[in-house]
Amino acid sequence: MNLTDHKQEKLLESIPDVLAACDRSDDFMTQVITIAGLPLEFNYYKTLVDSHLLEVVIHALQERSVTGTTVNFPDLLKHIPLEESKMTDQSDEVLQALLQGNLVIRCRTQEKKTILVPMTGKEGIRSNNDTENEFSVIGPKVGFVESLAVNLHLIRMQLRTTDLIVKEITVGSLSQSKVAVLYVEGIANPDNVTRMEERLKGIHFDVVFDTSQLDQLIADNSFTPFPLFTTTERRDRVVYALITGQVAVISDGSPSFITGPSTLFDFFVSPEDYxxxxxxxxxxxxxxxxxxxxxxxxxxxxxxxxxxxxxxxxxxxxxxxxxxxxxxxxxxxxxxxxxxxxxxxxxxxxxxxxxxxxxxxxxxxxxxxxxxxxxxxxxxxxxxxxxxxxxxxxxxxxxxxxxxxxxxxxxxxxxxxxxxxxxxxxxxxxxxxxxxxxxxxxxxxYMSPFFPMRFNDLKDSLIRASYEQTTTRPSYLRPLSFIRYKPGKVQPRNRLDEE
Known part of the structure; x- marks a missing residue:
């Protein structure tokens, strides 16, 4: 069992622990509103829920519950105008609902029960968000758009875990652009995350138009023609970078991510290879x-x-x-x-x-x-x-x-x-x-795994070994969890022997 699996089991002990784990990310929101004398707490990921449906739920509760009489918390379920809303006291069910884009409503005086309201939407996603510069014949064609909220929504729809952390930083003295730093806690090395955040916070620039500008501003060497961070507009490439231990960065108004630390051979890897x-x-x-x-x-x-x-x-x-x-x-x-x-x-x-x-x-x-x-x-x-x-x-x-x-x-x-x-x-x-x-x-x-030589990482550099051989994460990233998965060998059975 790796570090991430152990942490996930601890998070499922109680509902407050689940909410505390989710609160590590900047896109997790908690609002407290008093309705009918009850202090209600609304918990949700703003990058997953539809803001219009959220307004509908809050307005419906406020409109139908202002009666001057005290209302029990379970009775609020009748006033929610969305189907499939339900009440539960299971922490694992609450966690799964949050990661699927549900709204979790709790009463601070009655913490044992929670109301789950499904409100996953596709707000702001344009109908055609195919990749333009990184086309592939095989595999998903999902690309990013110029909206930061939509891009974070696309990432969270693929990585449904509370260990996916989003940190928002404001960059640009005139533009005040929002920049999101993404990483998977328990996998990414904290030194890489801290170094990335420090470089972004140390930027003194007027207007940030695109993530490619950040690439140049935080690069280790500005006098090289080689890109030091991988720039991509594909969701699967960003997700793969995150699960291997890299850190991803995107700015508002940009349709592309940068991921790092990167090596020279990362620029010759295509998602089609996998x-x-x-x-x-x-x-x-x-x-x-x-x-x-x-x-x-x-x-x-x-x-x-x-x-x-x-x-x-x-x-x-x-x-x-x-x-x-x-x-x-x-x-x-x-x-x-x-x-x-x-x-x-x-x-x-x-x-x-x-x-x-x-x-x-x-x-x-x-x-x-x-x-x-x-x-x-x-x-x-x-x-x-x-x-x-x-x-x-x-x-x-x-x-x-x-x-x-x-x-x-x-x-x-x-x-x-x-x-x-x-x-x-x-x-x-x-x-x-x-x-x-x-x-x-x-x-x-930048030349890893050839300089310095890392023999274990050679199986996914010039060539791509089989999935049975690529079970570990690259060592140059110094991930907290080296084991990606444990593939089980399929034992073929001869149907003639069964007869």
């Missing part, structure tokens, strides 16, 4: 990592080969390369920079224009410009193929911020390749490895 069999999930994850490496070094390798290292190219291929470059008046460096810049122009224009126009511009513009560049002898066919594949491979990363970092790093590596060839590429690679090994995310190593 919805597919482990062999397929591992294969597609390796494809993403290979695609990023190809996107980062392919154009630079072409420049190095065409400038310094003709001797390593096979004779059959060398003849083709020479024939494609015979009429090109520019050196390989300017040729590669021209094409890479053109690709970036098309990509930025396609992202800023409306969807239909942007898609047309990307396809038609790329074909026309590529064909015209070859006919005008401004570039070679081989480099167009390499640059196109590099641009395509840069999109295999599930997190958009990491894709931007890869796009940026291609240019200095091409410059190094034009100066010193393969030695320049090696210098760039060494610089990247040293830089990555020095980075930290919320104080944790």
């Amino acid at each position: 919805y597919l069999p482990w062999a397929l999930g591992s294969f597609f994850r390796l494809i993403r990592i290979f695609g990023v490496i190809f996107s980062l070094f392919a154009s630079a390798l072409y420049v190095a080969l065409m400038t310094f290292h003709y001797e390593v190219v096979p004779k059959e291929l060398l003849g083709k390369l020479i024939s494609t470059r015979q009429s090109v008046p520019f050196p390989p460096f300017f040729e590669a920079i021209f094409l890479e810049t053109t690709i970036e122009f098309l990509r930025e224009a396609g992202a800023r224009l409306p969807n239909r126009i942007g898609q047309t511009l990307g396809v038609v513009g790329g074909i026309i410009l590529g064909q015209a560049a070859v006919e005008a002898a401004l570039t070679s066919n081989v480099l167009i193929i390499i640059v196109s594949l590099s641009a395509l491979a840069s999109f295999v990363t599930p997190i958009y911020k990491m894709s931007n970092a890869i796009r940026f790093l291609r240019f200095p590596i091409i410059l190094l390749a034009s100066l010193w060839g393969a030695f320049g590429i090696a210098i760039g690679l060494c610089f990247l490895l040293v830089h990555l090994s020095r980075l930290k995310s919320l104080g944790s190593p």
Whole structure:
């Protein structure tokens, strides 16, 4: 039995203990209203209940109970205009009702009985909240919106536990934006939670427009192109981060969370990896990592080969390369920079224009410009193929911020390749490895589990092992509870033996 299970059993001893456990979170509300001479206590999660139904219940009790005579607490159940309302004295039933979005009404003079009123609503949730930048074929498509209350509602609908703690912080001297910090008590390390809260409270900024700004303001290193916190608009990714021991942050008006501490390999993990069999999930994850490496070094390798290292190219291929470059008046460096810049122009224009126009511009513009560049002898066919594949491979990363970092790093590596060839590429690679090994995310190593080496965490890094092997949480997070689950082995039975 882990720490969370033991704590949950203790919370079920009495109704006051249940309410005290729920009160640890800032989105748990307690209102005391005197109705018909009875001091009533209304307890609920404001991120789960429908505020309109709450007003209806309170108004109905006030309107029908103002008679001048004393009313017994059980008689109030008759005045609640919502079906399936009931009375109970079981603490486990009260806990389950609170986590499902019910209103719990108690009388402070008669604490043994409580009234449960179901009022789960979908207030403020837009009909189309599918993810736009993190699309997946398999799995839920639930994304976040620009309302903080709705986003917290979506998280609580997936994690129905009192250990999910929400802390609200006000950030922005002019905007006074609400920022919510989420973590699972008993799993997340208190040092990570405290460090995140201290950094958010130490922000002195005027207006917070999006959670991505908080990402930059609380980062351990502001001079790196690599994102140090995972940014996501998917609910399942945030829930997975919370149950592994990470801390999640979102600001009001933003449709995305940031989670941390994060590692470099978190940006190559897709939720689809866990919805597919482990062999397929591992294969597609390796494809993403290979695609990023190809996107980062392919154009630079072409420049190095065409400038310094003709001797390593096979004779059959060398003849083709020479024939494609015979009429090109520019050196390989300017040729590669021209094409890479053109690709970036098309990509930025396609992202800023409306969807239909942007898609047309990307396809038609790329074909026309590529064909015209070859006919005008401004570039070679081989480099167009390499640059196109590099641009395509840069999109295999599930997190958009990491894709931007890869796009940026291609240019200095091409410059190094034009100066010193393969030695320049090696210098760039060494610089990247040293830089990555020095980075930290919320104080944790960014290159974990490879630096420092953690063998137990390797089974969910480059590959995704089966669920029978991934029963523990990552050790670099230093969670309070290492055991996630205990899978039972299914013993197949032969129906012929039964006969």
